[in-house]
Amino acid sequence: MKRIFRLAVRPPSIEQDVDTEIEFHLATEVERLMGEGMTPAEARRAAERQFGDRERVRAGLVAIDAETRRADRRRDWWGDLRRDLGNALRMLRRSPGFAVVAILTLGLGIGATTAIFSVVDGVLLRPAPFPDIDRLVVIWETDRHSGSFREPTSIPDYADFGSRSRELGQLAAFMPAEVNYSSATDDPARLPSLVITHQYLSMVGITPIAGRTFLEEEDRPGAPRVAMISEAMWVERFARSEGIVGRSIRLNDVEHVVVGVLPSTADFGTLQLLGAADYGGGFADRGGQRRVDIWLPLRASPATADRGNHPIFVMGRLSPMSTIATAQHELDRVAADLEQAFPDANDGRGVQVEALPDVVFGAVRPALGMLAGAVALVGLIACVNVANLLLARGTARMREVTVRAALGASSSRLTRQFLVEGAVLSGLGALVGVAIAAGALRLMMALAPASIPRVQAVSIDLRVLTVTLLLTAVVGGVFGMVPALQARWRGLDLSRSPGSSRGASRGREDRQFRSVLVVAELALAVMLMVGAGLLIRSFWELYQVDPGFRAAGVLKAEFQLPTSRYPQRMQDWPNWQEARQFTDELRRRALALPGAVAVGIAGSHPLESGFTSSIVVIGREAEAADWPEPSIRAVDPWYFETMQVPVLAGRSFSASDDASGLSVVVINAAARDRFFGDRDPLGQAIRLWGAQRTVVGVVVNERFKGLAQPGAPAVYLPSTQAPLGGGSLLVRATGDPLLLAAGVRAIVHDLDPALPIFGVEPLVDTMAGTTGERRFAMLLLATFAGLALLLAAVGVHGVLSYSVAQRTREIGIRMALGADRRSIRRLVLAQGARLVMIGLAIGILGAMAVTRLLTSLLYAVRPSDPATIAAVVVGLGSIALLASWLPARRAAGVDPVETLGEE
């Protein structure tokens, strides 16, 4: 058999080949038959008969060959792809430095973007668990006198809103509470709970996963005790047992029948709502991540409830035709009517209607927006870096590319190879990135403040991965095209010889473009660093604030005495024997713990805002009309000493301030300034809770509303005259307060085994918890700024190294002409410095424009704070110059003989 070469003119079609083959067969057979004596016609007929149905066979063969060709094409395609992949991987292995830097950079960029996108998606973008959540509104009450506009409501007011409003189709209310849960098997625990009106769940659109919600009859005073539990509690404490509905549980020493189990989404938004409220936030104010485990019916009677007491929060669903504006209008009128009808209770009280999504997401939207912006910047910097790297490598590979093109590689083939390389790079980067994102998310969730809604449910789910994949594909495609575009820029011409593609002028254009990219990177890094610096400074300032008490060394432990075993009846007030005995004994034993130097018990610990009540100064009653309500804080006589709260005037409480003597109070400096001005408060009498009390002392302001809030007025009562039914035990220790925790628990368990003790932590931890959001934002932004700095430094180093490598010949000439090493070094450093200075300038301008967006997170620091900007300039400048040092040294080390001899 002799092979023939197919001319690359036009290969015969499948049909032609089949015809040729069949014709050959028939012709040969005909020859043979004629050799045996047949006539040509006979032979032809015989051959064709022997062959079979020619047309059908032909069609069959053509079909088979078409399939074969298709299969072959597919195999070739896959084979080419595998080869391209192999080549790409091999090329990466050959330049490990480039590979590591590029993949890590991409990984950081993709990882950061994925992580933040997961958060934004999980928190903001995912549909809320309440259907039609845009129609749900929160109805706050406002107080004209104190200027607050997110206050809870009274029960009679809530009933009146319901009966008098048409704009609101449905209305419901809830209030936060904490209940003591006791069982035979578990330790007593204090569980966050929501006390709701029976319509609440159906209004927001949540259905129980087992059992039912509350009936109207169960929401009346005196109704049999029922409760609902959360799904998580069902799983954790009852192992998801079938018989949960109808089972009885013990809350606050009273048996409640479980009528239903609610999904984990049922308490959506309540934490944020309670957190946004001016007071009455209950367990939400405690910080940390809270989950509502128990649901109880409100069992209130509007007819008998006190209109001057505001415990509940009201939510409503707008009627189909209503808007927030119309609802606001209507309720303003209702509030005005109520103010007139009930001047004592409702004086100054108005209404504010706010959309529920705004309340839940309002605080977090700007922060997430900032994060998204920051991560976009980091991603951009990462991309710029990788682009620069690719450009540098592309230039180095120009020769290879030219040769391949000359050897016949089609432009589509080359493009595909570049795309595969880009895909491999971004694919590997994505793998690294997803791993980084997973780790980063876990870290973030551990640190994230509870005020971020749904933060626990954030994960890298399918949606996020899909977006990441798309991002990777786009990035891969873009980066794949860089070398291809580069080739086209240079007007890559097959007729040119490989060497000439490294023209000097082309090199300079390239270098300029890369320099522009690096300047952009530096500017972006500056912006991030300034932002982070401002937040860090705010945080620092915040921590410098004197909270009015000394938290270091104090252990806090909270408890609530159930009225079943510690009666706290109004008629017995202030003689609550059992409660008094408990707290006295608790204090005595705690003081006896090794390492304890002081013990105090307070109704609210120094980081709790507690509750407020109105006071008047006797003799100046009229002035009190527009006074804000001070925080009322009951403390035992040793509290101020334990917390090291300085006394400014008069004295603090002593054990002799008991029920038989004069009723006394101590006020803080803010109360003195607000209620007494320049007058001396000592000896003055105030009326609080219907009784006359004399001011005997003034103490420093405790920042119980958080470090960022300056002192709010507070009035302290001695626990001997205002007994405590619960509160915080505060133990000051010589060493680490945490060491006393076990001892404290043991004491409580010994005194009352069924009493839960909770919130046991060093007070400094509680304090750290109050700055949770700031810290979180600061940590994130600082991380991004650090990343940006690292990437920018790598970028500067890269561009200068490349420039030095390209200019070795020029350097050699200079040295031959007499330039010494130092001046060469200076040359390169100057080049670096030029880049850095331009980058810094642009970056600072950009930062000043952008940091204005951070104002809500700043404390005592201006967005254009010069100290921060100066620090960033120095920091970035020095790192960048350091990054320039290495290439500068390498330039100085160039041997002119070598380089000049090279050409």
Place this chain on the structure above:
Amino acid sequence: MAGADLDLLQGTLDVLVLKSLSWGPRHGYAVAQWIRDRTSEDLRIEDGALYTALHRLERRRLVKAEWGVTDTGRKAKYYQMTAAGRDELGARTSRWTTYANAVFRVLRTVEG
């Protein structure tokens, strides 16, 4: 032999075709000739069916085809067994032999 036994025939044809290529590349006519000779024309096979078998074997990559020129100067398509084809031939041969021997043993049984 056409009609209902066509599928069975196709499988058998594959084996015969593969065997015919055991000694080197052949064009389709030569394969047909060789089979005709070896079976002493006991098996009547339509040439069209043979070519269908050859092309199917090519699709399954058990043979590969190349255009060449005969001694007489005609353009012909030459078929050659691939390594996979050789394996298939071996497997099929042993299967066929086992099958045929088993049937033969039954049919040769003399009553008694």
